[in-house]
Amino acid sequence: MEPQQEEEQIPSYAKWGKLAMKETKAKYPQADIIDYLHEGSKENANSEVEIFKLWLKQDQKEFGVYVNIEFHPETEEVISVTFKETDR
Template identity: 45%
Template sequence: MTSGSGTSDAPVAALSKVEVPAYAKWSRLAIKQTMLKYPHADIKDYLHIATDSKKVTNTEKFQLWLKEEEREFGVLVTVTYSAETGKFIRIDFQEIPVN
């Protein structure tokens, strides 16, 4: 009898090829810092909006949707980091008013 090892490894091989987006590191930071800035709010949704690469700095922009008691609102989070070293520089928050 043969062991049939050819098919049992296929799912693991497929999973190992899944690429992590380049912005994943910064999305974790954006979510963590948003939770610190708005400790009584729940993050309901998250979206990576854009990557902006410059010569000196790069930015990653995210939109998070929060709910705090009866209030729901959006927050634009911009993470700026060094293009050369990849080190964090700053994070900015801008609330999006709800009509």
Template identity: 40%
Template sequence: MKSLRQPLIYMILVTMFVMAAPSMAYAEPAYAKYGRIAMQEAANRYPEADIIDYKYEGRFPSGTTNAEERFVLWLRGAGSEFGVRVRIQVVADTGDVRDVQLEEINQ
């Protein structure tokens, strides 16, 4: 009986580790909050278009106390595709949103 118990315990531990590993590997990135804001603002500005692609360009310093989170969204609507750059001004220390700007771009 002892010979069956050890492999069973080992299999249970390995299964628990394998099931827990994906949740650790796929933690939400810090910019995800701002990505949702970028997509919502684009959807509000272009209600007839669908967002078909999304790219995070990064966080950039903006003044002494602010930062800028930048995204490029690719939209499809009314028979055309176009890009929109979304710039979100945030307070660097708290992450509070100060301003959101959208600009159509050609790539």
């Protein structure tokens, strides 16, 4: 019997998570990203949205930012990236 190899599964949202972090760093260049969470996804009529929550620290302030990445599911062309700050 050969040992069973475990394949590392890369989540389907991984590429969107990288984009969320890149866009957040561009919008908040003085802040450090200290946490990251995939909140889920939703399907619209002609698009999909991946939702992330990033926790940032800038100076002595910590705050959360929800990042929504809307894209065409067939082409994966990004339609929009939106940000909403939260203190939770």
